[in-house]
Amino acid sequence: MQEMSLFWLRVAAVFYSVGMLHALVLALRRASRLFPVALTAFGVGAILHAVSIIEQTRLTGHFPANNFFESASLCALLSALLYLFVWWRYRVRNLCLFIFPLVFVLTLISALASPLARWGDERVRDAWLVVHVVLVLAGYAALAVTAVASIAYLIRERQIKRKLALPKSAEAPALLTLDELIGRGMTAGFVLITLAVVAGSTWASIESGARWIRDPRILISLATWGLYLVMVFLRASAGWRGRKAAVMVIALVGCSALTWAAHTSLRTLFAP
C-alpha cells in the first residue's frame, strides 16, 4: 500500500474505533448514549476509508483486491457503506453491534499491512505481549464460566422441558439466572477477546511485518473472534437466548480450544 493511502486508512481506523467502543459498551451494558457520536465517527471513517481506497487504486492502477489486506479493507468499506445505507433507509440501530466491530477489526488488519513502527524498547514489546496474553486468558476464563453455565442450563432446561424428575429449587439456580450468567459471561468474554485481538494484531504487525496474517493459526483466531461476534450480535438483536445461546457457547468453546492449541506452536512463527 502506498503511504498516503495507508495514512488515510489508519485515520479511518481511528474513527471506526469510536464505533467499536460504542459496540462494546452496548454489549456490556445493553445501552449506550454514544450512538450518535459513534455513527458520525463511523461515517467520517467510511469517507476517509473510501479516500484511501481511491488513492490506492489511482496509484497502483488496478482494483484494490490484490491481496488479503486489500481485500479486507474493501470488505470493511463495503460493509460500512451497506450499514450506512441500511441506517439511512430503515434506521436499524442494533446492526451496529455486529458491523462496528467487524469493520474496525478488518480495517485495523488492513492498516497493519506494513508495521506501524519498530520496537524502541524491548520492555514495551514484552509488556505489550503480556497485555495481549492476559486479555486472551481473561477472555477464556469468562468463556469457561459461560460454558459451565451453558451446560447447567441445557441440563436444567431438559429436565423441565421433558418433565423429568426435578431437583429441589434450592439446589440449582433458576433457568433465568443461568441465562443471565451466560449473557453476561458472553459479553464480558467478547470485550476481552476483542481487545486481545486488537492488541495481538498490532503486536504481530510490528513484530513480523505483513507475514503474520498468512499463518492459518492467526486466521483460526480471527474466525473464532468472528463467531464470537456473531453470537453476541444474535443474542442482542435476535434475542437468541436460552438453549440456542447455550449451544452456541459450547460451539465457541470448541473453536477457542482449537485456537488455543494453534497458539501453543505460534512461537515458531515469530522465532528469529
Add this chain to the structure above:
Amino acid sequence: MKLCITGLNHRTAPVEVREQLAFDEHSLGAALADLVGRPGISEGLILSTCNRVEVSVASGDSVDPGAVIERFLAERRGVDPAALAPFLYRYEDAEAIRHLFRVASSLDSMVVGEPQILGQLKAAYAAAKAHGAVGGWLEAILTRAFSVAKRVRTETGIGENPVSVSSTAVDLARQIFGSLAERRVMVIGAGKMAELAVKHLRSAGVQRIYVTNRTLERARAMAEAFQGIIVEYDRFLEALPEMDIVLTSSGAPFYLLRKDQMRRVIEARRHRPMFLIDIAVPRNVDPAVNELDNVFLYDIDDLARVADANLGERRKRAELAERIIEEEVQRMVARLKAREVVPTIVSLQERLEQIRQAELARYRSRLGPLTAEQEEALEALTRGILNKFAHGPMTELRRQASQPEGVQTIELIRRMFRLDD
C-alpha cells in the same frame, strides 16, 4: 409421673366430629385452666387444628389421665362421651412421646412433611406457657419435640419438594424464573382451581396479576380478590408477550393457545422464557407449544405427576424420619427416667449426710477440742468416705433408671438405705 395424649385426627374422625371438638383461640385460656385444675393433672397442652384436636397432660401416678382428658373434652365441648369414644386415640408414656415427636415432625399430618403443624404446635405451647399450664415434664418433652422436628427436616429434607398441584406449579415457576416478585402472571379463566393456584403464586411473591375471562363479572371478582388487572377477553393475545407466567383454566372446548400463536408471542418477547400452566380439562393449550424453545408448558397431568413423584420421595424420607424419631424417643425416655431417680439420689445423699453428722456429733466429745486444721481434716475424711461409699449405689441408680427392671432395683436401694422412713 405419667404422660398421656388423647385426641382425634383426620384419620380417626370425620370433619363433623373434629369441628365439634375444636377449640378456638379465645376459649383456649379457660380450657387450659380447667384442664390443669383437674385432680392429678400437673401440666396440660391443647393442640387444635383443622386436622386434629389433641390434649396432652402430665399427671401423677394415682390418676388415669386418659379418662380425665376424655371427661374434659366431653364436658368442655358438650359432647356425649360415649359418642366420642370411638374416634379417640390414646398414647401413654413412651408412646405419647413418640406421637408428639411424629406430630411435630409432620409425619402424622394429612400431607406428610407439611410445615404448618410445627408452627401450630409451637403456638399451642406458647398458649399453654402463657397460661401457666406447662413447666415441667411436658414442657421438656415439647421443647425436645421442636428440636426433633428441626433435626428431621434438616436431615431428611422431607418438606422440600411440593406435593400439591398448585405448589408444584409455583415450584416450577421458581425453577424457571428464580424470584417471582417481578413476574407478570396472566390468568385465563376464573375458576376455583385457578383461584387456588393464584393464591399460591401470590403467596410466593407475585405482585402483578392480570385476569381475563369470557364472563367479565367473574374476571372482575377474581381481579378484586387478588388486586389484579382485568384484560379484555378478546384482547388477551395482544397482552401475552408481556406475561411471564400464563395460567389457563377456561372451560373452552378447544385450544385457546396454539403453537403458531405462541411462536409469535415468544418472538415478540424476544425469547424470554415463558411458563404456561394449563390446569383446564379439556386443555386450553396445544401440547405442541412445549416444543417451542423457551416455552415451558405443564398441563394438569404433568403437574400431578411431578407432585406424585415428590410424594413418593417424601414417603421414602419419612422412613428415615421414623428412624430418627425412634432414636430420639429412646433418648428422651432415658432422660426422663434419669430424672425420675433424682429424688432417690437426693434422699440417699441426705440420709448419708444425716448419719455422718450424727456420728461426728457422737464422737466430738471424746475427741476433745480440735484445732481448725484438725476440724478440716476430720470433715474431709468423713465426707470422702461417704462419697466413695455412695458412688456405687448412685451410679447403679442412674443406670437402672433406663433399664426395664430398674424400678425393682431402685426400690431395693430405697429399702436398703431406709429412704422411705
